Amino acid sequence: MDISHNGLAEHRVVGSVEPCSHCVARPSTVCAAIDPADLERLARATTPQMVPRGQTFISEGDPADHFFNITSGTVRLFKLLPDGRRQITGFARMGYFLGLAVRDAYTFSAVAIEPVHLCRFSRSGLRTMLDDFPAMERRLLETAANELATAQEQMLLLGRKTARERLASFLVAQSCIGQHGMRESRRVALPMTRGDIADYLGLTIETVSRTFTKLKADHLIDLSGPHEVTIRNLAGLEGIAGGLGDSKALLF
Amino acid sequence: MDISHNGLAEHRVVGSVEPCSHCVARPSTVCAAIDPADLERLARATTPQMVPRGQTFISEGDPADHFFNITSGTVRLFKLLPDGRRQITGFARMGYFLGLAVRDAYTFSAVAIEPVHLCRFSRSGLRTMLDDFPAMERRLLETAANELATAQEQMLLLGRKTARERLASFLVAQSCIGQHGMRESRRVALPMTRGDIADYLGLTIETVSRTFTKLKADHLIDLSGPHEVTIRNLAGLEGIAGGLGDSKALLF
DNA sequence: CGTTATCTTGACGTACATCAAATGTCGTGG
DNA sequence: CCACGACATTTGATGTACGTCAAGATAACG
16 A cells, blocks of 8 residues: 555645754654754655554555654554464654664554654655765664664563563553653553553453553552553562562562 | 673684685675775774684673674574573574664673674774765664564564464574575574574473474474474475464465 | 443463473583 | 483473453443
């Protein structure tokens, strides 16, 4: 599916062709490597776009003609087996560069789980930018290195951690996303469903749900609703996530 | 542990400071991006080194001062949990560039499982090379993208495949390493132990062993010894690896 | 505000882990 | 070269964490 011809809405910044200069996501993206003086160049290389909730905008196996920079919303990245088994490889948020794990064809699919705004690069346009701005290529390499370290951490989780450790790891990671201070008792938004969490952690919906319930019973978290968790004991969760067993020493 | 001060043997090419020009591994490494005219530069940036079987030359958590290019032998890359649970994230062979998944400290450990020859870069030396030779940085980014796609494939394996599918996937991947023609009935060397395979696939030694036995009983492979497998039915293995269930249609 | 999907909880099943012991492999030194 | 010992592998018996099936409760959306 070629995103540029499938009827997705394109939104333009009114009265300007330089959306990049006002982009709130820029500091946290690969675009931060571009000098402010060159932002017009950057703006010409990208097309801002809106993806409605539920829409697939990358399909595994399609020719990888475009790369994307998420500027708002959340994206589910996943791979499928022929019988429908699904592994979610990550959730992409503001600042995430989509298209690193690419060969000639996309090796994963991407669906917006919230309304998403993103900037689209053509493959050739990005290549030109990278050739003209080595700092951008350098930044992209750093990003890739980070992704890779994260992926290996996830392999440890999927291969060797218990359900409880997996969910604790997930919650700790999510709590680091919106760092609004307060090491204890912080609110974490979970835009994804239990099914998404299950497919990310290599579990089933039921096991995820039961494990949430147990973490709550252990006073490690509170569950306001299915999509909001309050962390009551971050240190305890971190201990479990790291595989220490839940040494009750850290619990209060 | 700083590899440059721990007594590892360093082997030098006799009568020459340009080992790179004769390096058999070069075409398959990131070094292939360097123009033959600049090989002397490359040679000065690297230190060839020998690592004996069983030796740890990267320890998770140590400052990431060096990067490595494997020129021969096999390396086990892994992460540990505090209680000793181990996840092997990959096996590095000739041509593998070690140090992509790095932050300030190494995020994994590396041990030679066979005698290994490698070329060591200092962090600063590599950075200088990458700045001077953009083609090398470009190549490294491609390598990282490939690694990432492989890592995500492994997440699918660890999160969603059965023991049988995991082992089939592993064997198919290994059979692609030494591509000496013949799509059917090819010999695959497995320098790693059953324990290594288990920790790579998120299983136990016993399950790996039992699954090998069953694949043999199903005439998909032959087991000459613990470290050599002959693939009797590659298409069948590939079907299983891909999650088709073993549709007996492909078996003969 | 009703319809539908998502989430929770319970009862039960199973693929793989654990525990245990026999067998095989390989490096080492006599 | 062969025999020993240490370790790796295989195989069997049993256990369990998590999956599957099922039903009710809650939340989301038009």
